[in-house]
Amino acid sequence: METAAAEGAARAGVRFVLNGSPVDVWAAPHETLLAVLRDTLGATEVKYGCGEGVCGTCTVLLDGAPINACLLLAVQAAGRAVTTVKGLGAEGHLHPLQRAFVAHEAAQCGFCTPGMLLVAHAFLADHPRPTRDEIRSAIAGNLCRCTGYTRIVDAIEACAGTGKAARVEPR
């Protein structure tokens, strides 16, 4: 069948930077960045949640800006820097936001968490001292079904201003 043939035939080499390291992949034009990250590169910390750009579980940073990995073709990432939640901290060394999420139990099932952390990270870079309402507005596009958001706002607020988690001990 044509589709399957087209699938193989049109693959192109795509080079981008993933969490600080250059990667080269073969990607067909119809493959989204989400598909390539998950299926080709094994970056399963980027989640599929809806494919509509609504839920935010596939959030990655493209040159520092949060985007929907499900709504970007992989070929469009060529030459760009892609950051997933694994690019936030180092192995065994959590980023302050990650520490705050643990301390505040801002994650329950954890499925929204990678996207939530990335959006929060990008937001805090531009808004070092946000109000709770500003934090809520910043994460409004990332859905969470477990926490009711209160703890997520707490955790982000704890990191605001100082650049690190103000409260790493739980309440």
Added chain:
Amino acid sequence: MYPSPFAYHAPVTMGETLALLARLPEAKILAGGQSLLPLMNLGLAQPGALVDVNGLPGLETVTEDGGGLRLGALVRHRTLETSPLIRRRCPALAEAASLIGNIRVRHRGTLGGSLAHADPAAELPLVAVALGATLEISRLAGAREVSAAEFFRGYLLTDLAPGELVTGVRIPAIAPGTGYGLAELVRRAGDFAIVAACAVITTDGAGVCRQASLAIGGVGPHPLVMRRAEGLLTGGPLTDRRLAEAADAVPGEVAPESDVHATAAYRRAMARVMAYRALAQARARAASGPGRPA
């Protein structure tokens, strides 16, 4: 979740792009992709060819144009929202952009893409109509311009012919004493509005309305211009009563349909409420000082 395969073209010059579009009239244009990619992920759109215009130079620029603004078609919503020049010259556009979807959509979504997609409840088409914007359209045979009010033709339907590309948008200079208002009713933060209204009012020094523009989204196949309401306002003092009369004229000029989120009757009623709120905001901003732009 996995789009069907297609032929992918990523031209880097305008000439190349227009030639491709002329050769592939069925091709879909990929700008921000925030409306097209969802449809492809769901299998609702299965284009045979995609022309990715993101590599075209010069389409992301924002420049002063006389007293107004000229915006490239690839200006992202996030730029509309945050650019100091736009916030100064056309805060209505900045506010409208800030209401779109979510931060991820705003980082990728483009002005030209939103206008060309023409969702009847989208913010940018509404504001473009209310502000009297002009769209620049290119095709292989040349370029043309069309007013936003004439550009939207029906549900997801525009004046664009196959082979044509929106390349830019011009926002006219805004007269002193002008204020804007934007009111929308959403069921959830960031969602498409059930009803949205955008008003632009210019007053003279004495509080008399010299010019009024009012457009409503979500109550017809595309943003609708409320001619009767505008007529009722122009030339008179902007009293609460005049505003209410203008808003009262709105339900008679809209053509809403029912869907799972709201019935036609409710949309009609809300068109009046949103119109009043937008007008009242515009009046307050217009009065807050001459020279305050919309």
Added chain:
Amino acid sequence: MARRTPDEHPDPFRIVGRPLPRFDVADKVQGTTLYAADWRLPGMLAGRILRAVYPSARIRRISVEHARGLPGVAAVLTADDVPQNALHEDPTGLGLSSFATPVLAADRVRYQGEPVALVAAESEVAAQAALEAIEVEYEPLPGVFDAGAALAPDAPRVHPDRVNLLIHWKLRQGDVEAGFRRSDAVVERTYRTQRVDHAALEPEAAVAWVDGDGVVTIRAATQVIEHFREIAEILRLPHNKVRVMAPFLGGGFGGKEDMTVEPYVALLAWKTRRPVRMLWTRQESLLARPKRHPFTMSYKTGATRDGRLVAQEISLLADAGPYPLLSPRVVFAALVVGCGPYRVPNVKIDARAVFTNNVPTSAMRGFGAMQVTFAYESQMDLLAEQLGMSALEIRSRNFLQKGDRLPTGEALETEAALPHITARAVDALGERSRPSAPSGRVGRGIACNMQPYGRTVWFRDRAQAWIGFEADGALVIRAGITDLGGGQAASLAQLAAEVLGVSPDRIAVHIGDSALTPLAGGTFATRQLYMSGNAVVKAAGELRAMMIPVAASLLEAAEPDVQFADNHAGVIGAPERTIALARVVAECARRGIPTSLLSGFQGEHAAPIDLETGQGRTFPDYTFGCHAVEVEVDAETGTVRVLKLAACHDVGRAINPQSVEGQIQGGAVMGAGQALMEEVAVEAGINLTTLFAGYLIPTAMDMPDVRALVVESGEGKGPFSARGIGEPPTGPPPAAVAAAIQDAVGVRLMELPMTPERVFDAVRARPARPKNEARGKV
């Protein structure tokens, strides 16, 4: 020495009651948790389902030859290929009837989205192409799309061989007619709730493979690993040839309690002998995965002048969709708590679920008890209004207390603490907010609820846990629980840490593997802390009792003076006399004393209720709560914004207060979402809400901070007197918000969700009349 039972364990606790960070959250923030869809195996195929396009139709012909011949297609399966194309269910658990639900529709489809054929292919794109190449010829048939209409004698039958009435539970206590005659005020209303989707952020997914030993292994996002038995039946394999593993879930909420992807992915792996991954799209999940039941609830409630409830007559009708799933059990829970946390001497309840050709409905957080809260709490407010009392007053005159008889005739065995709970919730609202705009009207409301935790007693529920020390003094727990995100695994570690004195970071918890972890029952019915928590505490206590004598002899101390704490055995009152637990473990090994064991907890059990009267033992216990909300209603648009939400529950004892608060906050927001926004719209069997953009779960901007208030009465039946808290917080918000709307704009909504349009219409239709200030006020 005499063995210490957990109840005699010294208080205050060392570990229990502390807000310890959860070990699983540390993984989740780094993105290292491998959810079901994240699993990869060499040669893995993509599995997809072809779903029915009609809600009611005959399948005349399915043609799969073309699809089978496409490149990259490994298998195309239809009903003919399923070894046993039936899932045998006992819908009531009482052996009253059995039901066979098809795995794949054979000759008849009964809802839109019903699985018709399966495909496995080398890629998702190839699988999609194969789906599109399968030709199905349908003959549309009349269907039944309304629960009430389904009961009409001439209604089309969803199943030709049986009537549309799936279940009719009855509850009879006292004499309601006499009760209403004695009542000074009677309120009669009908309430409606909507179809709700669980909307866990993780869509349904699994990877299945046939392992080297021939065991069909399914690593699935499921709440219930015990489904391996049903999968084995479908494949006609011995039960011990199917294994289900459940990794950490990206949310469940009841939506992964029935099987979702498991039988389909297992069939494809079994037929192709290759690993297969199946991942449902969000749209597929919205289309066809079972929803929360829409209920129609007719309530007639009578009270005396002084506000005492005398009689309540209730009719509940639930739309079950075309197959039983858990519907009979959902409406049974609704029946038992239909009167809420109040004493009512005369009760008559009829609770029915009926077959329709709408999308199936089954378990969702709150499980029937959630829907009735909207009705019984609204009734309380309306009665208060009629009697000129406050909402607090009428409730406090009727609150259940320990020892009171429930409508089922059984006694409430634990303290309900409702006056205290309610006072705390109301107090937490603080000063009344001012409207943010001229058209804004601020109002307040409260709602109380009771939610069972644990399975119905006739299921004779049981949970097992294995616990053992490693030579280095580290501890291992094996328990066949699933962790939905609520901290189910971490709480077991915290409990074992308390009993055995091992620090939580020295405890590994292995969960969710039907082959290797002792079965614990699924994570549902708010049962896991109650059942597996008790099982772990029991196992840990037994292990401790075996090791204490050894420790005592090593320490040369009397057994009662020995304690386990901080990874050491020590002598109480003599801090210098300690030895590492590892030494005790080594000494046990030398003496041949086991340092691991399997134990189990048997839940309460009793004979089934009387089917004619509903009298008998039902649930082990209940969790009680009260929510207080403040809203602002835009009187011009009908938009309702929740300004404040205080949610108070008695959890008996908070094992991890931070996790308890998280459950309360998340549950309350889920309930508020159902109150105001969420609905899966289905018209004539066609689902109109198959996009996530159209299914409105609350964002961070739509809800306020939730004040979670935790009461610890020490009265629960879980470990250390804990009560379950997973489901209870979902119940109160709709009724509380309805009360607040009434307080704000004077109209009482009786249908969910309370959309801007419904509020607007109600306000517009409101008859002009002076506002009675005392009415229903908080």
